[in-house]
Amino acid sequence: QPSPIPSNVLDPTASPFIHNHERKHEITQDLDFVGKNHWSYSYMDTCDLREFPLHDDPDMFCTRYVMDYMWVNVEVLATDPILLVFHKFYSEKNAHAFREYINQKEMDLQKVVDQDDPSGAAGHTSRRANGTWMEHYENEITSTLFDFAQRRLPSLNLHGAEQWHALSYQQGGHYAPHHDFLYYTNETQWDWWMNEMGNRLATFLAVLETADEGGGTIFPQLPYVVHPEVGDVMLWLNMDVTDHSIAKSLHGACPILKGQKTAATLWIRIRDSRLSFLTDLTEPQYNLKQLIDPRGVPAIPSQKPKAKQPQE
Ligand SMILES: O=C(O)CCC(=O)C(=O)O
Ligand SMILES: [Fe+2]
Incomplete structure (x- = not known):
């Protein structure tokens, strides 16, 4: 008796999206790259999406306001978890300057410690990218971009973030979810x-x-893939109000098929984050409003070290 269930339902590698969304790129799954074993077919299909699956999601919206005489353009892609894109956050000129600075630094092939295999014997293939750490105030460009970000995000404590982490991905590079x-x-x-x-x-x-x-930056559990532009900033929360990990914040960098990608990350820690005070902690989520439009939240001053005065 033939099964009444369509064969693709029985195929554990079949993607639920294939049937609802036209796939513009069929190449990801055929691509061969180091660390491919970290990418399931369903992850790869999400990487291939060219549109968000949920066009009419009421959680998605854009807003725009003026702060320091400049437009802030915020796109809310999800509210659970909070996932935002600040469009044209940095000028193209500054983004280029930061990239140039990163490119002339020596970068190591980044190693990710495998939680199941801390010895690394299995190889660290879940991330194929070159990376480097930079002090917040390492030079003029890192300082300018750091202070700008802290002014725009006064409900987060950027001074308590880990150093800037730059990642440069070549063709075949990726960061598994x-x-x-x-x-x-x-x-x-x-x-x-x-x-x-x-x-x-x-x-x-x-x-x-x-x-x-x-x-693209993939969020397999939403499931979205975000394709920001140069100068855009993505911001998402990893932690809920009870200090637990948000499972749906799972994310990664999809394999580079052509060209290269450069990004700089700040991992923002919870300590001294005003968001905690600005949120009613009986709510399940942090206060979205204070992240997307924090006008009125007092500025956090720069901690840029003063340039040394020339000796007399
Ligand atoms: O490059 C990306 O899109 C993701 C990077 C990332 O996940 C990270 O730096 O934690
Ligand atoms: Fe990450």
Whole structure:
């Protein structure tokens, strides 16, 4: 007796989206790259999406306002978890300057410690990108862009964020879906950052160069893939009001099919984040309004070290 269930339903690798959404690019699944084993077919299909599956999602909207005599353009892609794109957050000129600065730095092939295999014997293939850390106030451009971000986001404590983390992806480069929230089996494993600054509340991702094809930022559980433009900033929350990881904040960088991609991340810690005070903690979510439009929240001053005065 033939099964009444269409054959694709029985195929565990079949994507639920294939049938509802035209696939413009069929290449991702055929692509071969180091670390491909970290990408399921369903992840790859999400990478191939050219439109969001939920056009009429009432949670999605755009808003625009003036702050410091400049437009702030915010696109709310999701409210659970909070996922925002600040369009043209940085000028193209500044984004280029930051990228140039990053490109002339020496970068290491980034290693991701596999939670199941901390020795790394299996190889670190869940991220294929070159990366480097930079102090917030390392030079003029990192400082300018850091202070600008803190002015725009006074409900987050950027001074408590880890250093700038630059990532440069070449063709075949990727970062398999992961959580930025850090897991520890118990408190004895906590490092300085966990003890002093708490976990990674939010991720700030500045897009400095976009791939010609592929390389979107994927949120497989929403499921979306975001293709920001140079100068755009993505911001999402990794943690809920009870200090737990938001499972749906799972994200990654889709494989680069053509061209290259450069991004700079700030992993923003919870400590001293005003968002906690500005949220009614009986609500399940942090206060979206204070993130997208924080006009009225007092500015957090720059901590840029003063240039040394020339000796007399
Ligand atoms: O490059 C991307 O799109 C994602 C980067 C990322 O997930 C991270 O830096 O934590
Ligand atoms: Fe991440």
